[in-house]
Amino acid sequence: xxxxxxxxSVVALCMFSASCDERSVPMTRGRAVSSAEARMLKDGLGWGxxxxxxxxNEKTDEFGKRWWQIHYAPGYGKNQVTxxxxxxQRIILVNDESxxxxxxxxxxxxxxxxxxxxxxxxxNDGSWILCLTEIHSQTDEIDLAQEAQRLxxxxxxxxxxxxxxxxxxxKGTQQLIYGWQENHGIAQDESIQRWLEQRTIYGTAQxxxxxxxxxxxxx
Numbered sequence: 001x002x003x004x005x006x007x008x009s010v011v012a013l014c015m016f017s018a019s020c021d022e023r024s025v026p027m028t029r030g031r032a033v034s035s036a037e038a039r040m041l042k043d044g045l046g047w048g049x050x051x052x053x054x055x056x057n058e059k060t061d062e063f064g065k066r067w068w069q070i071h072y073a074p075g076y077g078k079n080q081v082t083x084x085x086x087x088x089q090r091i092i093l094v095n096d097e098s099x100x101x102x103x104x105x106x107x108x109x110x111x112x113x114x115x116x117x118x119x120x121x122x123x124n125d126g127s128w129i130l131c132l133t134e135i136h137s138q139t140d141e142i143d144l145a146q147e148a149q150r151l152x153x154x155x156x157x158x159x160x161x162x163x164x165x166x167x168x169x170x171k172g173t174q175q176l177i178y179g180w181q182e183n184h185g186i187a188q189d190e191s192i193q194r195w196l197e198q199r200t201i202y203g204t205a206q207x208x209x210x211x212x213x214x215x216x217x218x219x
Contacts (some may be wrong), residue, residue, distance in 0.1 A: 009127075009132060021035060027068065027094070027096045029053055029055070029068075032068040032070060032094040032099075033053060035099050036050075036070035036092035036101050037050075038090055039101035043103070045103070047073075047202045048072060049072070050070060051073040053070055053071070053111065053157075054068065054070075055118070055147070055158065055199070056111060056198055057198060057199050057200075058199065058200050058201050059201065061108070065081075065095055065096075065098070066095075066096040067095060067096065068093065068096060069091055070088040070093075070185070071089070072091070073090070089110060090092065092140050093105075093108065111198055118207055125181070125184055125186065126185050126186045126187030126188065127205060127209055127210050127211040127213075128179060128185045128186055128207050128208065128209055129167070129178065129179040129180050129185045129186070129207075129209070130177060130179055130192065130196075130206070130207055131162075131176070131177050131206050131208050132176040132178065132196070132200075132202040133175070133202065134176075134186055136172060144166050144174055147176055148166055148176060151164040152164045154199065158195070160192075160195060162180050163178050163181065165177060165178075167180065176202075177204070177208075179192075
């Protein structure tokens, strides 16, 4: 009996560990689309090809959830489960933590596209950079290098130029910035700030003019 009890205990522990490992797998664009496709087929919508995939914001909604937005082009199959008009957006939401997919619910605020057609936040040459945050100690809890890398990955996923980096100042001060291009900055662009506001916690980033002509930071 002791051997059987030990055996079942080991099996239960392995199953629990496997389930924990499965939940810890991070959500990716591919997994989000697969979940949305499965839900779309389950509801018999037949919306056709995916038009756009929006990764979740860093900010959670009022229920503490973060959602991927999977957009489908109009003109295929049925509209929403309970359509109000043919103009209604065709979107499946995918929970970033669990992978559960569902249609847009009543209290959900759809994140608007930051681009119109092929337009995207520009990174034209200029003398400006955006300072997202600043630390004054190498032992700070925030690892700016990892954060810059994470933001660059997010930028690539959303078709924005990946220009996040670290700016080292005197006396150990470091800044997490956007816009430095080897030997110059970028032109000011409000769409970049909107991108930061909608997708990150750095909505209060300040513009810095590297030419020295403008000494005050501008939001």
